[in-house]
Amino acid sequence: MSPRHPYPTRSSDLHFAGSLASSSNSNESPTNNGDTFNMWWPSSHFNLRPALSERVSEFVKRNAVANATAGHGGGQTAIIDALEFSRRLGVYYNIACILFPLGVFVVRKAAGRIKKHRKAQRKNSRDATERDTVAYKTGNVEVSVVETASTASSSSASSAIIPAEVDSDESKPLLQNSTPKLSWYTLLYRRFKGFMTYQRPNDARGRVVPHNSILIINQLFFWSSVFLSIYKIYYPLDTANNSPLRFFLLADRWGIIFAMNQPLNFILAAKTSPIKYLTGWSYEEHLIVHRMVATMSHVASLIHFAGMYVVYRMFIARTGQTFLSVLSRPDILFGVISFVAFWIFGLTSVDEFRAKAYEVFLATHISFATIAMVFLYLHHPSARVYVVLSFAIWALDRLVYRAYNKRWAADAVVQVLDESTVKVTIKNFAGSKKWKWEPAGHIFLTVPGWNRFQAHPFTILTPPVGYDLEGNKIEDGKDKDMVLIIRKLKGFTEALFDMGDEQGRLKVVIDGPYGSEHARSSLKECTKSLFIAGGSGIAVVWPLMCEMIRKEMDKNQRGKGGKRRKIVLVWIVHHEHHLKWIEGDLEKLEEVKRTLPREFEIEVRKFITRGANGRRPDLRSEVTRVVEDEEGVRLAGRTGVLVCGPDAMMREVRTVGRDLLWEGKDVEILAEKFGW
Template identity: 25%
Template sequence: MSTASILRPVLAGAASVPSDFILSQSRAIEYPKEVWYCLGSFIFLLMVGNIVSILSGLRRRRKAVRKDAEGQARSEALSLRRLPLAVVNAWRVVAFRSVVDLGQGYSVNLAEVFMTAGYIVVLFAWTLINTTNLEGSRLDISYWAGRAGNIASVQLPLVVALGMRNNIIAFITGVSFEKLNYMHRMTARTVCVLLWVHSGGTIKIGLGPTPFAEGYMKAGLVAMVAFSVLLLVSIRPALGSYFHTKTFGLDYYIWPSFVLWGFDRAVRVIRLVTFNHSYFGFSTGLGTFNATADVVAPGFVRLRFRRPNHLHWAPGQSAFLTMPDVSTIPFESHPFTIANADLDQLHHSEAADFTEKTGQSVPASHGKDLVFVVKAREGFTKRLNEIAKKDGSLKIFIDGPYGAPPNLGNFDTVVFFAGGSGVTFTNPLFVDLLHRASVDAAAARNIIFVWAVRDLEHINLVYQDLLDSLRQELPGVTVDVRIHVTSMTSDVPSLRGSEESISAPVSPISVESPTKEHDDMSKIVQLPRTRVEHGRPDVRAIIEEAASLAAGSMAVNVCGPAGLTADLRKALRSPAAGPMSVLRGGPSISLFVEAFGYA
């Protein structure tokens, strides 16, 4: 690229060019590359951390051996051999369990704060450094103004990559695409500010008598306006930016965005056809793909439908559903968590062992049945609820699965916390873990499942899954299920289900005309290893209890309202779960948080 092509748009009519201007233009080309070197190095470090985490999990799995409760006593003496684990745990406490409250139930953890601050510092440091004109003239503005535009443009592929469902960054770092959504929004907003710096500096220099006679200026204006007001679709800013930068020979900053966008759309189309092929005229042995919708509890709709055997999903993953009979906008899709586990994902040998040990086959109701539980609110979900009240049938297209849920098979102790409909995330993880623990001695030894619900009727959201899973024989595994009913009347006693598999369920309440509440309570008592308690769970006490049982690593999983997540993070910052506890032989604790939505 020639110097003249760079000077033409910003120095039209200038009589002379300062001697250091050519150097500034060289920096305008090199500094955006250096920014990418910096960001690429950070992504590489995250990838290395992901690989180390995977290898550590495999190492824990190889060392895991089923042990009796005796001999598990923990030494209170400090052990420097556990210092690396203590440091990792201290980092988790600071980065992921300490949050900044932004109001209206939205907060960010300090890791997100650090990354936001670091990203802003990197972009503006490389934008403003070495921008002083040594010979003194108004051209020093053009130094940082032009560079701001270049650095902002080269960020567009990153912005697009962070917002993709089929996310390359998520794949290499192990951070699921929905959690990268925060970074997608943050980088886009930072780039928008940088573009305004570029525009403001250009206006300050002077645009000339006919500023928009040139096509690249028109394209730049379109890109700036589109980026600022987020008109309709995000492709318009990219198009305008492409034609604007093409004039300067810098279009290679932009075109990777189109490649990434096209890749994501192509994969989504392939998924759509592959998992919904009956609707596209391809023969299938499953018959219709239509879903049944029913009201499983007041305000909750359950969707159940079949999909081909080649569809697999990890427990805790989500999918985007398109329902033409419900939507008012064509191809409108909404994300929902898959509420059941794909037990066919168990290795064939594990499934055979399961059948041999229990005399049961993997329940057919799970197979390739997909189950979604949707909380009815307004708009789309309200219309879906009206269909469900009539026990209707509707056409559903599925795009997914998406997400990177935790792999819990390598932890000694696993604790689940769910609030209300948050059970749709924890239930498949719990069910999958119980089935694996029944055939795999390296799986979890202690499992605690805590579910806080407002009404007893909410037990119907996942009741059959819990009943089938808890009836299994789990030698050497301690399972404790606690259902906290926050609105339960005080005259209904706390109850506990049987400890063993059930042969003849017994109702805890005998009345001539049982109420719906009594029927639901009777269901709960049929659940083995389960107890019902009044009020909200004591999160800290449960965490301390679980930590005292753990002989190795411990995983805590939560999905629910912001208050529950905040209480859990606070509990994990306590001394009983902190780095000093790790040094004294306590478990190294990993926290996995699934949020209800995004701000």
């Protein structure tokens, strides 16, 4: 096996049968006998002299011959099987750990879309039947059918009359206040859904534990990786095999897993990731999976690094070479640099560090990730295809799509609202057809006058044109300001706050907008919608709520309104003056409510937690009140609960949702979390 070409084609004669039978000396050079041993070895770390006195393929064969001579013939077969499996590991790993899990969610989302499409077709067909029943034409004469009550004397005539409204959903109760009996499989599904929705309390270190669905995905990904790393090496167990060689294979296989994780890591980190749209994951779920893959990469790199040191102690130290002399070899030195760089930007990515020093996190994340990938490319030939693919994903996302289609210069006005909040108004951002955003979208804000390399994420408070309460249309092209509500912390936000004290105007660069369709598409299927916002979480909740009200406004204007819906907003703030953030919008909402049908119920509940009369709401009772229709219009159907705020608030809402689903209630819990 040539050092320059560590991946020769597998020989068809990979066994040792001829050489083992003719060789009586375990130290005989394997190249002297007549068999062909073109062994593929996954690592080139020790393929070059003088790391070992011979090539790894020859080293492995010599040990296999020694085992066979000693009466352990099964050992050499196990080593070859493990080597061959490592050669195909890329196929197995990508199918078992990446393509199959993603495929499940893609199929799930596709099935949901097909179901919605069929439901819409049935509704359109039903509406067409009703229109044809009410009025139809015969030649040039229009004939209308007048519905009459059925009596005993006119049963034949009334039987031909089709009612104006036909509800094809036979599962709905005949009486509005009655409760339909659930089938066992529906109850079982809702209980399973409740279990997957549940979020456990924080761990002993105070870290947030993701809800069960993402937690299970993380665990399956981790243990699948562990299984593939030991398969054919330690499982099935072969006690006749050479233990040091087993460890050599294990350490090297974890290095392969680390390299294969990088394209997935990059595509999950991309702002325009196709996985988000294919699977239907929310932004929160997408971010958690990205962190899980990054954590798995750190585990793999650590095992690989530590394992290679143990390999040095097993095989190389006895030759008299020092560890420093081995580290000075170019391929190993490049691997060490990649390992250190990867761990530096990993440690600076933890929640605590990112919250305190976002600028440092961003700088180290980009710079050290680049260093790690460059030296990973130089470290080993088998990693190069994954490094090239990772950089291609980054280039498409960052350079092609984001820099060309998602980056704009704009004028902004900064205004201080209170002791800890600043309002940034980006002027006339909706004036161009390209400059548009979706409800609950977010942008990355850069101030070139301070630092053009700092881009900070903020959620857009303003509903876009066509989705607000103003009544203007998307095609009107009306100029509209984009408003951001930013809490004062340290660094960039503190500088914005100081700028607002001076009534500052500044030039900004916008990267975005970005967003997720998960919450919007889920709420469309809900008859009742409960929006829960904690403080600045109103920036996520308010645009989505306005979109639902705006759709009813448009239907009412076309004479197609009147469908029973209920929308409730629960907004929890620390101080009363925080309510002024959207004071004008709430006043506009009161005006709109008077123009909508009575069947469309809108309720706003505000809670102030600090001050003389401060109190915290009972979220369990708030959610239960809407789900069970304890007040107002009583409606059947699904209840969507969207929550955005502190982790404790979202965990409490998830717990309530789990309990309601366990009882058989039709609830959809949606959580949107700040975090990039």
